[in-house]
Amino acid sequence: MTEFLINLDGNILLWIQDFLRNDVLTPFFTFITSLGNGGTIWIIFTAILIFYPKTRKIGLMCACALIFSHIVNNTLLKNLVCRTRPFDNIPALTPLIERPSSFSFPSGHTASSFTCAWVLFKKLPKKLGVPAILLAALIGFSRLYLGVHYPSDVLAGMLGGILMSCLAFVFVEKIAASGNRCKGY
Secondary structure (H helix, E strand, O other): OHHHHHHHHHHHHHHHHHHOOOOOHHHHHHHHHHHOHHHHHHHHHHHHHHHOHHHHHHHHHHHHHHHHHHHHHHHHHHHHHOOOOHHHHOOOOOOOOOOOOOOOOOOHHHHHHHHHHHHHHHHOOHHHHHHHHHHHHHHHHHHHHOOOOOHHHHHHHHHHHHHHHHHHHHHHHHHHHHHHHHOOO
16 A cells, blocks of 8 residues: 555656646746745745734734644654655656755645645635635645655645644634733733
């Protein structure tokens, strides 16, 4: 079963390389993936949300979720699993960007993207939440298109990101509830 999944991962990447890559999409996906470098776009959205009192709680949820995601996905899981990048294991696969030096599993770009996008999707009007989810999905797919992650890395990043946002919901709500109890003193 494991061998089947490993082969499926590789075959999907080679299919993307052979049938989807082209001169029009490559600059687009290179730009899209750059938005996720270091979680930059999500940190900017978080800072904007924290700045305004009306959305501050949502911004704090994004901030906590990003911190949780970095600790769990980038610090713990990547170093526990130690999965090499697909271009190191699939000779026919050509990465289209500089080869990342960190481990592959899970995708940090995808995890941070879905971490924030899920908060925005669940807590903001859908006219803002749906584009956030679409951007997160594009960032995740860009990692496959550019040949730097396996599909299972991206799927794990997506699921891990959503889980971290759910933990952030609970964490921030508990902090807010305990803060409200202390205001009377």
